[in-house]
Amino acid sequence: MYVISNGHNYIMKRKGGRICATCDINLALQFESKGLAICEINKLPAGYKNGRYAPKSMDEATIAGKSPNITAPAVKPNTYAFHMEDSEWLAELKKNLVITDKTMCNLKEMYSKVYGDLTAASDEIDDLEHAIEFKTVNAAQGYQLMAELKRARRRRREAKDAKLLLEIVMNTETREWGDGKLETAIEQLGTRQFTPKVRNDLFEKN
Structure with missing residues (x-):
């Protein structure tokens, strides 16, 4: 299968x-x-x-999804436990690693949700655009449709941005951690640029 x-x-x-x-x-x-x-x-x-x-194949996919099984060592007889006080940097390292571990654990679920959000927003945009194309509406209804279309397009944009960032983090096979790609992508997403294909007048300042 x-x-x-x-x-x-x-x-x-x-x-x-x-x-x-x-x-x-x-x-x-x-x-x-x-x-x-x-x-x-x-x-x-x-x-x-x-x-x-x-x-x-199911076997290939199942093997790829498995992670190493790490268990606590068995306690031997006459073993005594002592609490070790961590230095400041080690305590900070442990804290950051726990956060990283929890984040990485949720990446697949987050990615799945983002994909679902992207699909839902794309479907809604398609419905709204067809409604604008085919329906005869008054000014108020037209404004409402355009407002809904704008909100849907922004939801899709956010989903696409999140998908891009998650894929950068998840794609460790073709990149190194800390290579700057994630920071660069976040910085680029902060400023939008768009080159009109035909209607320059829509973006010219009044």
């Missing part, structure tokens, strides 16, 4: 047939052959097209 995975998440279908990402392999769509999985990848919504999804 095969599933569709990008190494972090799997593709699943909610009730009603809506595609979304999940970190639980048990909820993933399963296919009898690699070819069927590829066909499904070709039909994925636009928000998933650049997500590096590929067909993987």
